[in-house]
Amino acid sequence: MFAPIFRYFDVFDGFADLGVFVGLPKVQAWRAALAERPSVRGAVAPDYAALLTTFVKNKGGVLAHAAGHQAAA
Numbered sequence: 001m002f003a004p005i006f007r008y009f010d011v012f013d014g015f016a017d018l019g020v021f022v023g024l025p026k027v028q029a030w031r032a033a034l035a036e037r038p039s040v041r042g043a044v045a046p047d048y049a050a051l052l053t054t055f056v057k058n059k060g061g062v063l064a065h066a067a068g069h070q071a072a073a
Helices: 003-012 025-036 048-059 062-066
Strands: none
Touching: 003 025, 003 048, 048 062
8 A cells, every 4th residue: 555655756756855754764664675575566567667757747747847847838
């Protein structure tokens, strides 16, 4: 249930310093452990991060700006 949420942040952390898990070492460790599980790793396509990044960029919101893209008006 939490792995998909953490997976979003794995991608978002690549282009935006959201700091959501700063100061939460147990959550950070849990997040890392979940990411290594075969069931979690196999739940998405290998290009998941690229697809999610493109989706975010195309939306033109705050995260899109952090990713270096503005949606066309």
